[in-house]
Amino acid sequence: MxxxxxxxxxxxxxxxxxxxxxxxxxxxxxxxxxxxxxxxxxxxxxxxxxxxxxxxxxxxxxxxxxxxxxxxxxxxxxxxxxxxxxxxxxxxxxxxxxxxxxxxxxxxxxxxxxxxxxxxxxxxxxxxxxxxxxxxxxxxxxxxxxxxxxxxxxxxxxxxxxEPSLEQATEYIKSHTDFESEDIEKTVTECGNNIGRSLEILNNGKALQIQNAWELFGAVTNGKKLDALKVCCKVESDRLAIDSLLSEFRRILTDEFKKSACGNFNKESTQNISKMIDIVDEIIVAAKSNCNKALLLTTLCARLCET
Ligand SMILES: [Zn+2]
CATH class of the missing domain: 3.40.50.300 (P-loop containing nucleotide triphosphate hydrolases)
Known part of the structure; x- marks a missing residue:
């Protein structure tokens, strides 16, 4: 024990x-x-x-x-x-x-x-x-x-x-959650190796990006480019938040794709979701490079709203 x-x-x-x-x-x-x-x-x-x-x-x-x-x-x-x-x-x-x-x-x-x-x-x-x-x-x-x-x-x-050591704290969180290693290490360091506080921040950050991802989904499916840009503005200065938003958004799209493939949506919307997933995948790859993130997110919103 x-x-x-x-x-x-x-x-x-x-x-x-x-x-x-x-x-x-x-x-x-x-x-x-x-x-x-x-x-x-x-x-x-x-x-x-x-x-x-x-x-x-x-x-x-x-x-x-x-x-x-x-x-x-x-x-x-x-x-x-x-x-x-x-x-x-x-x-x-x-x-x-x-x-x-x-x-x-x-x-x-x-x-x-x-x-x-x-x-x-x-x-x-x-x-x-x-x-x-x-x-x-x-x-x-x-x-x-x-x-x-x-x-x-x-x-x-x-x-x-x-506080435990940095290694002990990151190891513990890695083995008990599915957060990305990079997010865990950054958060644990910021929290002075405090495991409880790190978990709180990681969970809150994730919850926030899930909420942002749903807002983005609502905006792009209704073609509201300005609303989509507003969501992206919230994260554009934080690379880890961008990664998290993109991965949550992709998860939503994948779930919607599965639902539509089961017959809840028409064929056109299934194709649209599939196109959106391709766009997001391209942006996820681009986001890993040293590019202008604000421009990248603007491109994402523009392309998503066109589908
Ligand atoms: Zn006992």
């Missing part, structure tokens, strides 16, 4: 030693920027606490599976409400902590964004940490532990997550 967290070898070996020595602390802080794996590490620790296999967290049993998906009844996740972690939530946690575990031998309480606790909430949490119920384990997630009361920090072991 440790392999779910990329990099951070020291933290993994520390936790592994604690688990095998039956010394898992009752309160921990996991600090790090969003996207570095705070929830992943919290799940690993939670699974280590309640997986009943000899090599806990085995990562293979039902318990580990439920914990990894944050749906185990004895792993409870608490979040801030409207950007404040309120004292009422801490009171709920305190009450829940005195309830016996439902299935496992312990209950794990994971608190998200504890840096958003107000003073009242922090003091209430401190009381729970001072007299923890024997079955409870608390994991506090935060961007920075320095934003928590020193009295809370002194009762917890802190794990500070670090």
């Amino acid at each position: 440790f392999d779910r967290l990329i990099g951070n070898e020291l933290i993994k070996s520390q936790i592994s030693e604690m688990v095998s020595g039956n010394r898992l602390p009752h309160a921990m802080i996991i600090e790090g920027e969003d996207g570095l794996g705070k929830h992943t590490l919290a799940a690993i620790i939670a699974a280590a606490a309640i997986c009943e296999q000899s090599n806990a967290p085995c990562g293979k049993c039902r318990v580990c599976d439920l914990v990894a998906r944050y749906v185990h009844p004895d792993v409870c996740l608490y979040s801030p409400q409207k950007s404040t972690f309120k004292v009422d939530t801490v009171r709920t946690i305190r009450n829940d902590a005195y309830v016996m575990p439902l299935e496992a031998k312990r209950r794990v309480f994971i608190l998200e964004h504890t840096e958003l606790m107000n003073k009242e909430a922090e003091n209430a949490l401190l009381k729970v940490l001072e007299e923890p119920p024997g079955t409870a384990i608390f994991i506090l997630l935060t961007m920075s532990a320095s934003q928590l009361l020193p009295t809370i920090r002194s009762r917890c072991i802190t794990f500070s997550l670090q």
